[in-house]
Amino acid sequence: MTVALSARKISEQIKARFPEAIAEVTDQPPVLRGESLFAVAEYLKSSPELAFDYLNYITAVDYFDYFELVYQLTSLTHNHTVTFKTRCYDRGKPTVPSVVRLWRGADFQEREVYDLMGINFEGHPNLKRIVLWDGFNGHPLRKDYLTQQ
Amino acid sequence: MTAPALSRQLSAVSFELSSDWPGNFWLHWIIFSVILIVFVLVMVLAFVYIERRGAGRIQARIGPNRVGPFGVLQPIADAVKVMLKEDIVPFTADKIVHFLAPIVSFAPLVMIFAVVPFGNGVLLVDLNTGILYVVAIASLTSVGVLMAGWGSSNKYSLLGAMRDVASVVSYEIPMVLSVLGVVMMAGSLSLAQIVQSQNIPFIFFQPLGSLVFFIAGCAEINRSPFDLLEADSELTAGFHTEYSGMKFALFYLVEYGEALALSAVISTLFLSGWRGPILPPWLWLVGKIVVIFFVMVWTRMTLPRARIDQLMAVAWKFLFPLAILNFLITGVEVLAWPNGLPWPLIFVNFAIAGLLILAFSRRYKVGWGRVEVRELR
Amino acid sequence: MTLKTEPFVLNIGPVHPSTHGVFRMRATLDGEVIIDLEPVFGYLHRGIEKLAEERTFTGFIPLTDRLDYMASMSNNLGYVLAVEKLAGIKVPERAEYMRVILAEFQRIASHLVAVGAFFNDCGAFFTPFIYMFREREKIYDLFEMLSGQRVLYNYMRVGGFNQDMPDEFLPAARTLVNQIRHRLDEYDTLLLENEIAIARSKGVGILPKELAISVGASGPVLRASGVKWDLRKADPYSIYDRFEFDVPTGTAGDCYDRWRVRVAEMRQSVRILDQALKQVPGGPVKTYVPQFFHPPVGEAYAHIEAPKGELGFYLVSDGSIAPYRCHIRAPSFINLTALKEMVVGWKMQDLIIIFGSIDITMGEVDR
Numbered sequence: 001m002t003v004a005l006s007a008r009k010i011s012e013q014i015k016a017r018f019p020e021a022i023a024e025v026t027d028q029p030p031v032l033r034g035e036s037l038f039a040v041a042e043y044l045k046s047s048p049e050l051a052f053d054y055l056n057y058i059t060a061v062d063y064f065d066y067f068e069l070v071y072q073l074t075s076l077t078h079n080h081t082v083t084f085k086t087r088c089y090d091r092g093k094p095t096v097p098s099v100v101r102l103w104r105g106a107d108f109q110e111r112e113v114y115d116l117m118g119i120n121f122e123g124h125p126n127l128k129r130i131v132l133w134d135g136f137n138g139h140p141l142r143k144d145y146l147t148q149q
Numbered sequence: 150m151t152a153p154a155l156s157r158q159l160s161a162v163s164f165e166l167s168s169d170w171p172g173n174f175w176l177h178w179i180i181f182s183v184i185l186i187v188f189v190l191v192m193v194l195a196f197v198y199i200e201r202r203g204a205g206r207i208q209a210r211i212g213p214n215r216v217g218p219f220g221v222l223q224p225i226a227d228a229v230k231v232m233l234k235e236d237i238v239p240f241t242a243d244k245i246v247h248f249l250a251p252i253v254s255f256a257p258l259v260m261i262f263a264v265v266p267f268g269n270g271v272l273l274v275d276l277n278t279g280i281l282y283v284v285a286i287a288s289l290t291s292v293g294v295l296m297a298g299w300g301s302s303n304k305y306s307l308l309g310a311m312r313d314v315a316s317v318v319s320y321e322i323p324m325v326l327s328v329l330g331v332v333m334m335a336g337s338l339s340l341a342q343i344v345q346s347q348n349i350p351f352i353f354f355q356p357l358g359s360l361v362f363f364i365a366g367c368a369e370i371n372r373s374p375f376d377l378l379e380a381d382s383e384l385t386a387g388f389h390t391e392y393s394g395m396k397f398a399l400f401y402l403v404e405y406g407e408a409l410a411l412s413a414v415i416s417t418l419f420l421s422g423w424r425g426p427i428l429p430p431w432l433w434l435v436g437k438i439v440v441i442f443f444v445m446v447w448t449r450m451t452l453p454r455a456r457i458d459q460l461m462a463v464a465w466k467f468l469f470p471l472a473i474l475n476f477l478i479t480g481v482e483v484l485a486w487p488n489g490l491p492w493p494l495i496f497v498n499f500a501i502a503g504l505l506i507l508a509f510s511r512r513y514k515v516g517w518g519r520v521e522v523r524e525l526r
Numbered sequence: 527m528t529l530k531t532e533p534f535v536l537n538i539g540p541v542h543p544s545t546h547g548v549f550r551m552r553a554t555l556d557g558e559v560i561i562d563l564e565p566v567f568g569y570l571h572r573g574i575e576k577l578a579e580e581r582t583f584t585g586f587i588p589l590t591d592r593l594d595y596m597a598s599m600s601n602n603l604g605y606v607l608a609v610e611k612l613a614g615i616k617v618p619e620r621a622e623y624m625r626v627i628l629a630e631f632q633r634i635a636s637h638l639v640a641v642g643a644f645f646n647d648c649g650a651f652f653t654p655f656i657y658m659f660r661e662r663e664k665i666y667d668l669f670e671m672l673s674g675q676r677v678l679y680n681y682m683r684v685g686g687f688n689q690d691m692p693d694e695f696l697p698a699a700r701t702l703v704n705q706i707r708h709r710l711d712e713y714d715t716l717l718l719e720n721e722i723a724i725a726r727s728k729g730v731g732i733l734p735k736e737l738a739i740s741v742g743a744s745g746p747v748l749r750a751s752g753v754k755w756d757l758r759k760a761d762p763y764s765i766y767d768r769f770e771f772d773v774p775t776g777t778a779g780d781c782y783d784r785w786r787v788r789v790a791e792m793r794q795s796v797r798i799l800d801q802a803l804k805q806v807p808g809g810p811v812k813t814y815v816p817q818f819f820h821p822p823v824g825e826a827y828a829h830i831e832a833p834k835g836e837l838g839f840y841l842v843s844d845g846s847i848a849p850y851r852c853h854i855r856a857p858s859f860i861n862l863t864a865l866k867e868m869v870v871g872w873k874m875q876d877l878i879i880i881f882g883s884i885d886i887t888m889g890e891v892d893r
Contacts, residue, residue: 002761055742056829059853061842070840072827076739076755083827105742108863116575131568131892141576208656304534374649374722377875453722454649456875457558 003080010082014040029070029083037086038097038123044073044082045102051075052082055103058110060117062143067094067119088119098123116141181273185262192438193405197224199439200405200446207450228398236394239302246300251392251399254293257286258406265413266341268423268430279340280332283414284325287369290403291317294388297400301391310388312377312457317369319464324365326472330358330479331418334490340417347421353495357475357502359419361468363444366415368460370407372445374452375460412441466513474505533561538877540569546643547888551877558873563866570892578852582818583609584684586852591678593837593854594890597636599628599669600832602682607763608828608839609684613821620809621686622765626802627699628669628681629764629830630795634706635665636833637746637788640885644785645717647882648726654717661709664702671695684819686812696803703799710792727781731868731880734779741864744857745835747884750787751779757831769798781883788885818847834858834885854893858886 011030015022021036032040044052052073061068067088074081088094098121100106110121111130118139121127129136138145198213198221205212213220238247261283263273276282291314298310331351335343343351352359368375389400416422416437423430455463478501482490533556540548548569554562574593578586590605591598603625610617617625639662642655666676671692673681681687717723733743738751748755756773758766774790776783823845829838835857842851861884868884869877 053739056836057742057838057840057853057855059840059855061851061853076753079760103742104737104740105860105863108859112859129568131571133568140573204651208653209660210656377649450651450653452650453645453720453726454875455722456726456873458873459725 002074005080005082007083010084014043017043029085031068032084032086034086034088034096038099038102040084041071041099041102044084049078050082051077053077053103055099055105056081058099058106058113060113060119060141062117062141064143065089067091067117069096069113069119071099093120094118095120095122097121100124115139118142178273185273186259189259189262189406189409190402192409192435193402194224194228195439196405196409196442197227199442200449203443203446204450207447231398231401232395234394234397236396237391239391241302242391243300243302246296247391248300248396250293250297250300251396251403252293253296254290254403255399255406257289257293258403258410260286261410262413264340265417265434266344266422267434269345270341271423271430272341275339275341277337277339280328280338280343280418283340284321284328287407287410288317288321290407293403297392298388301388303391306388306390309390313371313388316371316375316457316460316464319461320365320368320468323361323464323468323472324369326469326476327355327358327361327365328418329476330355333476333479333483340422344417344422344424347424348489349492349495350419350421352419354490354498355419355475355479356499357471357505358479359415360502360506361472361475362419363415365464365468366411367445367448368464370404370411372408372449374448374455376449377454377457377460408442408445409438412438412445415441462513467509471505471509531557536874546882546886547891549886549888549891551881553869553874553877555874560869560872560874560877563869563877565862565865567888567891570888572893574893575852575854578849580848582847583821583849584815584817584819586849587682588678588680591680592889593856593893594636594832594834594858594887595678596639596887597632597833598677598679599632599681600636600830600837602679603629603764604828604830604832604837605839606682606684607830608826608841609821611828612824612826612841612843613684613815613819615685615813615815617686617813618810619807620690621811623802623806624687624691624811625682625764626766626769627799627806628672630799630802631665631668631699633795633833634792635662637792638662640746640833641713641785641788643885644727644781644879644882645723647878648723650723654713657713657716661706664705668695668698668702671698683812683815685815686810688812690811696806699799700803703796703803706792707796710789710796714789724782726876726879727785727883729778730781730872730876731883732778732780733864733868737864737867738779742860743835743864744860745831745833746784746787746791747835747861749774750776750783752777757829757836761829763828763830769801771795771798781879784883784885820845820847829855832857834887834890835861837890854890856890856893858884858888858890859893862886862891 007029008025008027011022011025014030014032015025018036018040021032021040022030023033044050052075054074054076056072056074057070059070061070069086069088070083071085072081072083086096088096096119098106098110100110100121100123107124107126108130110124111127113119114121114127115129115132116139128134132140201223202212202220213223216222216226238244264276264279264282266272294313295310298306298308298313301307331343332338334351334354335346337343337346389397392400413434416434420437420441422437423434425433428436478498482494486494533554536553536555538551538553540550548567550566550569552564552566553560572592574589577589581589587602587605590601593601609615638658642658645654646652669679669681670676672689672695673679675681733747733751735751735753738748739753743751744755752775754773754775757763758771759773771794774787774794776787821843823843825840825842827838827840829836836855837857838855840851840853840855841849844850865881865884868880872880
């Protein structure tokens with residue numbers, strides 16, 4: 001049975017190692033700061049007792065004040081999973097570091113988030129639109145994208 | 150042995166001009182040529198029907214059954230449809246080459262039937278270099294294919310045509326070598342003579358030779374499992390992508406006509422042609438042709454397709470050594486028994502064939518594997 | 527004297543007899559060998575994730591059918607599991623058994639198409655495809671008995687099923703399971719030792735194990751590369767922990783292994799169906815859920831082992847009758863990430879086979 005690691009414990013572990021990464025430790029999945037995202041992700045992947053080698057998904061949600069990116073990782077060896085998030089408050093040009101170098105599966109998923117939500121991933125080798133065509137204007141999945149125009 | 154005499158209309162013509170030239174010779178020639186061309190066309194239509202119906206039954210479905218009883222008139226409907234289609238020529242195509250390609254493909258096909266015997270002495274011309282003529286003419290169809298690929302000014306067509314020429318040239322060699330066994334046993338290149346000398350059909354004395362000839366022949370005429378040139382589920386329709394209308398009909402005819410020619414040649418060389426007890430000789434020949442074509446349809450519907458480098462590997466590493474060994478063994482047997490081989494040799498030959506096939510089939514690597522690609526950027 | 531050659535770019539366009547669906551690849555070829563590959567898709571993008579925000583939770587179920595349209599029941603199952611996890615709804619026993627039975631039949635149907643289409647790409651001119659479709663037709667008949675539809679069922683609901691199975695369903699299902707078992711043996715007799723099929727698929731298109739894990743591949747693609755990871759065993763959902771079955775894995779990660787893993791999975795599905803069909807209890811099939819129901823504020827992610835891989839639904843709810851956000855973790859989309867590594871160095875004809883062996887459905891890739 002895959003154990004979903006307790007959010008509080010994983011937040012405490014991360015806060016112990018990267019004190020500036022998490023604002024406060026709650027029972028909700030940890031919300032990381034954008035700058036420390038890559039370092040924390042690398043720690044989660046390479047530390048032997050965590051060993052999160054499998055990326056389930058990356059997705060983004062538009063809460064009107066901010067964009068929230070959700071990541072879920074699984075460890076195939078220990079059979080546990082963790083969810084963590086990061087928030088982007090800049091609506092004009094939101095930017096988040098890319099985790100493609102850690103998990104290749106982030107390649108297409110980050111391109112999809114860029115395409116539909118408009119979030120830029122710095123460090124991504126090929127950030128182009130993936131499901132919409134290249135000349136498309138706008139990012140449809142945002143809440144302020146009007147479908148009747 | 151004497152065969153029953155046939156009517157004077159169909160008597161054989163000797164190749165030296167006899168004293169009743171031009172009246173008698175040319176009359177026989179024209180009538181028989183017309184009969185041959187009609188025979189080819191009718192048999193091709195029948196083959197189209199056999200293929201579609203046979204394919205349907207093998208695939209657990211019915212096949213065409215609407216046009217005529219049991220769908221027998223389906224090929225006529227196909228022919229009418231394809232003749233009424235618009236003839237589209239690409240703008241940048243080489244017009245003359247594009248136009249001539251189907252004709253250059255089709256003509257050699259009908260010429261093969263000039264030497265196929267339909268009865269005792271019933272053939273258009275009894276060349277004493279019969280089988281050599283057949284093999285030489287059969288390779289001319291690939292010239293037509295190359296013309297089609299080039300004249301279409303389409304890179305897919307050119308790719309398909311070049312693959313075709315490469316495979317045809319590779320498969321000529323095992324084909325010719327496997328025929329040599331038959332020639333040695335019959336003592337003559339002439340097809341009529343070969344049929345005459347088959348008291349027991351040569352397929353029993355030459356299992357290896359007939360198998361090699363059949364496989365090489367299927368590869369020559371681009372029939373499955375070697376039909377990667379017209380493979381629908383791959384790149385394109387091959388060299389005849391840019392053809393429509395009557396020209397496409399001609400290519401279609403060429404495909405089935407080549408199957409017909411191959412079946413006719415196999416029946417003549419290995420299955421003793423028109424010989425058989427009760428029925429008229431031409432009916433025996435047609436029956437054997439249909440049986441061999443059915444085997445071709447059967448392999449097409451059952452086996453997956455080979456890749457191009459696997460195709461080449463089978464030709465050079467499997468069929469070619471087998472054909473040479475067959476030639477050697479037949480040569481030894483013919484030297485040992487110059488007055489005809491005794492029938493117990495059939496079992497010896499089958500045993501040798503089985504052993505050789507088993508020995509060779511595992512000893513070679515089929516095709517390259519993955520090619521190392523250096524980064525381009 | 528070396529011949530100067532130049533690589534050329536070939537566009538294997540969206541409309542093509544052999545790519546499964548509208549999928550475009552720009553391949554750079556050097557002669558016959560592929561040097562580079564760039565997949566371009568989005569031809570079937572319908573904005574399903576955005577449409578979810580304008581439908582009720584129940585009204586979104588028909589849209590989930592259209593994701594992986596070869597295996598609609600599994601899509602339905604993943605979605606209703608996510609909604610039930612979000613709202614904390616428990617489903618009666620009979621409905622749980624029905625869900626397992628339908629999901630396993632759907633797995634068999636989807637794998638029959640995958641293996642049939644794989645042989646079609648190999649060139650065996652439709653014959654194995656049509657043979658396998660005979661069983662798929664019988665599964666369609668079974669499902670038509672339940673939902674009235676042959677392909678896009680819209681049958682599962684949040685809380686169970688709206689209508690119970692008719693009486694003739696279970697005996698028909700038991701007969702069909704026996705027939706499928708015999709037929710699978712027959713297909714193996716025909717295809718397993720076929721020299722040409724083995725030569726075309728063994729060693730071709732290898733996906734190494736580390737790459738498969740890093741890419742996030744799932745389903746038969748991951749298991750053929752040697753990773754024994756099946757969500758029905760690793761993270762059991764519904765009542766899968768009550769059944770005994772194995773998880774077949776391959777060793778090399780080539781096309782041959784993907785084919786064999788799919789065939790072995792069909793046999794395991796038959797095994798699960800044998801057990802499940804004996805144990806179906808009576809009782810209600812639905813817990814009452816109002817048509818416009820308001821789940822509590824929060825988020826949930828539920829994933830199932832769909833025939834193509836790990837199909838997951840991430841739902842965020844803000845207390846209203848429609849989801850605030852629905853993200854679909856599509857297995858075919860993520861499995862495609864490794865396509866370029868798998869194909870480079872092989873020939874054009876192998877590209878078609880390798881692509882067919884990953885077994886994608888464009889409805890999922892594009893959403």
